[in-house]
Amino acid sequence: MSRQRPRVTSVRFLSEEERITIADLLHARRSVRTIARELGRSPSTVSREIRRNTHQPSGNYRPRTAQRSAERRRSRPRTGKIAASAELTAFVRTHLLERWSPRQISNRLRTEFPGRAEMQVVPETVYQALYGRGSLDLAVSPALALRTGRTGRRPRRRKEHRTKRFPDMVMxxxxxxxxxxxxxxxxxxxxxxxxxxxxxxxxxxxxxxxxxxxxxxxxxxxxxxxxxxxxxxxxxxxxxxxxxxxxxxxxxxxxxxxxxxxxxxxxxxxxxxxxxxxxxxxxxxxxxxxxxxxxxxxxxxxxxxxxxxxxxxxxxxxxxxxxxxxxxxxxxxxxxxxxxx
Known part of the structure; x- marks a missing residue:
């Protein structure tokens, strides 16, 4: 009898049923990729879940303990990395106002603050601070700071145009x-x-x-x-x-x-x-x-x-x-x- 795929309760979070399925399949010595296919999840998601919630002395994955830990993490409001540091907030805000892109800011932080992990952020962290709740801490509008001028995140579009030709051109x-x-x-x-x-x-x-x-x-x-x-x-x-x-x-x-x-x-x-x-x-x-x-x-x-x-x-x-x-x-x-x- 084939196993019924558990219902995925969220596109972001594993459900308790999925965690139980992971434990069962691990006990049956299935590979991470096999488990991921069974759940319809990414192998990296499954691998990270197992690594985070394996009981070290026994080496066993404990699904209900994992579920309780995940619920506690989700219920705790977390301060973003940029908002948690006044120095980092000031650096990011200053350079956004100078119209630097998040990638430019991220890489300049590595150059100016080597060895200081608390002053390192990836570009996505800057985007999330701009477009999410962290925008209140930055006090910078994405419509003014980013080249797209958009207040929401959308795929970038390209516009092509045609122009007239004239003689005597070198191509x-x-x-x-x-x-x-x-x-x-x-x-x-x-x-x-x-x-x-x-x-x-x-x-x-x-x-x-x-x-x-x-x-x-x-x-x-x-x-x-x-x-x-x-x-x-x-x-x-x-x-x-x-x-x-x-x-x-x-x-x-x-x-x-x-x-x-x-x-x-x-x-x-x-x-x-x-x-x-x-x-x-x-x-x-x-x-x-x-x-x-x-x-x-x-x-x-x-x-x-x-x-x-x-x-x-x-x-x-x-x-x-x-x-x-x-x-x-x-x-x-x-x-x-x-x-x-």
């Missing part, structure tokens, strides 16, 4: 392997973030190796000639060894790309239609910038100083892709021209 497939490998600095990705009614825009440039960002002030004019001039001004200020190429999408704002190349000696490469992933660093940066420049707002109201301040703040954030260094730290090692041997 991305013709870039050298040096650009693709990201080992040599000086190759940039660019785009526009568009304001309310498509009447205003800000130019964004991201260096592929360091993720260093430059914001280009367009003074309310997103035309091709103005963009050409403003890009030339911005990139001509860079050392020559950091001005090697620029990759853009097929938007008509780059119609003057040949003039730009003649002025700066920087070749321009164009992505395939509807392929934003070919400028992945720039797309990611544009998402970060929407914390400062929300969609549906007039971007023409921001001054050159405003853009410089935002770029500086962004360039000082630690990045996982950079080994938790910031773009400005990476660029500092590259800003001097290479010495000839």
């Amino acid at each position: 991305i497939r013709d870039r050298s392997a040096e650009v693709t490998g990201r080992l040599v600095p000086g190759h940039w990705e660019g785009d526009l973030i568009i304001g309310k009614g498509s009447c205003s825009a800000i130019g964004t440039l991201v260096e592929r190796t360091t993720r260093f960002t430059i914001l280009v002030h367009l003074a309310g004019n997103r035309g091709a000639e103005n963009l050409r001039d403003r890009l030339a001004e911005s990139m001509s200020a860079l050392p020559a060894h950091l001005r090697k190429s620029l990759t853009w999408d097929q938007g008509t704002e780059m119609a003057c790309h040949q003039d730009f190349t003649r002025r700066t000696l920087i070749p321009v490469y164009f992505c395939d239609p509807a392929s934003p992933w070919q400028r992945g660093s720039n797309e990611n940066t544009n998402g970060l910038l929407r914390q400062y420049f929300p969609k549906g707002t007039d971007l023409g109201t921001h001054t050159i100083k405003d853009l410089a301040r935002v770029a500086d703040e962004l360039n000082r954030r630690p990045r996982e892709i950079l080994g938790w260094e910031s773009p400005v730290e990476q660029l500092a090692r590259l800003i001097s021209p290479p010495t000839e041997s």
Whole structure:
């Protein structure tokens, strides 16, 4: 006669019936994975339950003792790790207000407080503190602190767009392997973030190796000639060894790309239609910038100083892709021209 699967009373907690089943199957010398399949639970859940509630002198798993212990744990209100430490709360709150992500905060804690377990949290702990009851202790709104601007947790969505093509383009497939490998600095990705009614825009440039960002002030004019001039001004200020190429999408704002190349000696490469992933660093940066420049707002109201301040703040954030260094730290090692041997 087949064993009837016990009723699962919660998606999170094992029931007493399930614990009795675990004890029976352990007595029958069944493996953890077999027990997990019988219960419809994860093997890690079963393994953790057995390890936590095995009586050490006898080596026996005691289901009713395990159930009573679980009920006591659930009935005790627990203070979250962040809320329990004033020092940790202050660190997390300060950096959330500076628009650091939970992953950035988590990894910077490891760097600044090595060996102090009470000052270490995983990113999920920060998210739970933001979205759960701990948000009262942090006194930070997730709508303001996180780049998504959401007050609840939802899967992130991506939006693709198509732009027009024009002649005389050198395609991305013709870039050298040096650009693709990201080992040599000086190759940039660019785009526009568009304001309310498509009447205003800000130019964004991201260096592929360091993720260093430059914001280009367009003074309310997103035309091709103005963009050409403003890009030339911005990139001509860079050392020559950091001005090697620029990759853009097929938007008509780059119609003057040949003039730009003649002025700066920087070749321009164009992505395939509807392929934003070919400028992945720039797309990611544009998402970060929407914390400062929300969609549906007039971007023409921001001054050159405003853009410089935002770029500086962004360039000082630690990045996982950079080994938790910031773009400005990476660029500092590259800003001097290479010495000839």
